[in-house]
Amino acid sequence: MALQINTIDKVICLKGKVGSEHLLELTNYFKALLKFEDTLTINLCELREGKESLEIILNELQGQLPEEKQLIYYGFTEARVQQLFMAIENEANFYQAA
Structure with missing residues (x-):
């Protein structure tokens, strides 16, 4: 699957594969957007x-x-995500949250 870029509610959503050939293009794209936007959110x-x-x-x-x-x-x-769930399910962390 190629790289797809969509904007949904001011969030830039990237889908697919980012190859090494895309990295410079994406960097320049984000830099250009930041010239006009104060906040840039990327999913x-x-x-x-x-x-x-x-x-x-x-x-x-x-x-x-x-x-x-x-x-x-x-x-x-x-x-x-697995590390996060392990930390959440760890009984020792229940006391820290309380």
């Missing part, structure tokens, strides 16, 4: 491949932004 949940590489680039881009600009991205791999 990475439906990416099948290349999510980790894109997260690294988005993290770097986040660090370069001025204070008045905000880049928010979210998307979880199965391994991260």
